[in-house]
Amino acid sequence: MPRSIAVAGKGGTGKSTIAALIILNLCKEGLKPVLAIDADADSNLGTLLGIESKQSIGDLREDILKKIKDLPAGMSKANYVEAGMHQIIEEANGFDLITMGRGEGSGCYCYLNTLIRKFTDELMPSYSWIVMDNEAGLEHISRRTTAKIDALIVVVNDNPISFSTAKKIKELTKNLKNEIKEVYLVTNMISEERKSEVQKWVSELEMKHLCDIPLDTKLEEAIFRGDSLSKLTDSPAKNSIHLIVEKIRKIRR
Numbered sequence: 001m002p003r004s005i006a007v008a009g010k011g012g013t014g015k016s017t018i019a020a021l022i023i024l025n026l027c028k029e030g031l032k033p034v035l036a037i038d039a040d041a042d043s044n045l046g047t048l049l050g051i052e053s054k055q056s057i058g059d060l061r062e063d064i065l066k067k068i069k070d071l072p073a074g075m076s077k078a079n080y081v082e083a084g085m086h087q088i089i090e091e092a093n094g095f096d097l098i099t100m101g102r103g104e105g106s107g108c109y110c111y112l113n114t115l116i117r118k119f120t121d122e123l124m125p126s127y128s129w130i131v132m133d134n135e136a137g138l139e140h141i142s143r144r145t146t147a148k149i150d151a152l153i154v155v156v157n158d159n160p161i162s163f164s165t166a167k168k169i170k171e172l173t174k175n176l177k178n179e180i181k182e183v184y185l186v187t188n189m190i191s192e193e194r195k196s197e198v199q200k201w202v203s204e205l206e207m208k209h210l211c212d213i214p215l216d217t218k219l220e221e222a223i224f225r226g227d228s229l230s231k232l233t234d235s236p237a238k239n240s241i242h243l244i245v246e247k248i249r250k251i252r253r
Contacts, residue, residue, distance in 0.1 A: 002035070004130040004148070005248055006141060006180075009155035010165035014188045016040060018155055018213065019133035020048035020229050021241045026129050027094030029245070034095035035124065037132040043099050045133045046090065050228025055088045056101020057116060081115040085123075096127075136165050138172050141179055149180045151248045154207065156187055158194045163201045170207060182251055184210035186244065189237070191215060211243040 007019040019036075026034050038045035038053065046053040064080060071080055090097040098120075124130060132149075134141065141149060154169050156162040166185065173183050185207040190198050202209050216237035222229060232238050 002124055002127045002130050003150050003248060003251075003253075004132070005151050005153060005244075006132045006134045006138075006149045007153045007155060008134040008136055008138060008169055010136060010159070010162040011042070012159070013155045013157045013162045014213070015153075015155040016042070016044045016048060016133050017219070017223065017229070017237075018153065018186065018188065018241070018244075019131055020045060021238055022153075022244060023049065023095055023131050024230055024238070025241045025245055026131070029242075031128055031245070032094040033127050035127040035130045036095050036097045037130065038097065038099040039132050039134045039139075040100075041135060043101060046097055046099060047226065048223070048229050049092065049095070049097065050230055051090050051092050051097060053088075053090055053097060053099040056099040057085075057088065058101030060084045060088055061116070078115055078118075082119055085116065085119045136169060138169065138176065141176060148178070150182065150251050150253070152180045152183045153210070153244065154183065154185050156185060156198075156201075158190050158198055160201065163205060166205060166207070170205070181253075182208070182248075184208050184244075184247070186210050186213060188213045189215045210247055211240060213237050213240055 005022060007015045007022070009015040023034050023036050026032060036045060036049065043053065043056065060081075064077075064084065068077060068080075071077065088098065141152075152169075152173065154166045156166050170183065173180055185202060185205065187198060187202065187209070190212065214236045216235055218232060218235050219229075219237045222232050229238070
């Protein structure tokens with residue numbers, strides 16, 4: 001089975017950026033193919049990676065629900081879901097992207113969700129690594145729409161609210177002990193004048209602090225321009241991501 005990383009945290013902490021940099025690092029190090037899963041409602045992962053997601057699982061689910069009574073002759077629901085899932089996978093250099101998209105509407109999705117999970121479970125062994133950009137509520141982990149997670153990376157910055165969110169995520173993981181092997185805290189782009197205060201918050205949170213991603217003006221400029229992070233060079237933040245990957249590679253399975 002592939003190794004898997006989920007990234008979570010308050011919106012605005014840079015978690016999608018870190019997820020994208022992890023994916024690019026894995027590809028650079030030859031640890032591919034990688035399956036990238038954008039499970040955040042904002043769906044920014046594809047943009048950061050330089051590819052466009054044309055359809056999400058949420059779109060597919062709604063489409064199937066509308067057409068389920070008019071399937072082509074001889075095509076089962078399972079076959080229709082599988083064909084649709086193949087179409088929404090965006091292929092790139094070293095990684096594929098699946099976007100989860102919007103949540104469920106008012107219809108009955110239980111059977112469709114079961115088929116989607118089944119297809120996803122069958123798909124995952126084809127990859128060496130899985131990286132998921134997750135929402136703070138860990139919905140897609142708690143619903144078991146992905147395989148078990150080797151490491152959950154919780155991203156915080158110098159906003160105290162991000163630590164409140166991290167604390168809530170920490171509580172949520174207590175109910176997911178069989179789904180997540182290790183939980184790590186990553187501090188992101190902390191200014192020098194705030195580092196001592198942030199370090200105090202880190203110690204109070206009592207989570208394993210994996211690393212600190214440094215302030216990086218080149219990274220900020222690339223995001224501001226809407227550039228793919230794959231084009232980023234001589235980036236302190238990008239260069240520090242290997243600390244995350246190396247730590248997770250050492251997790252005993």
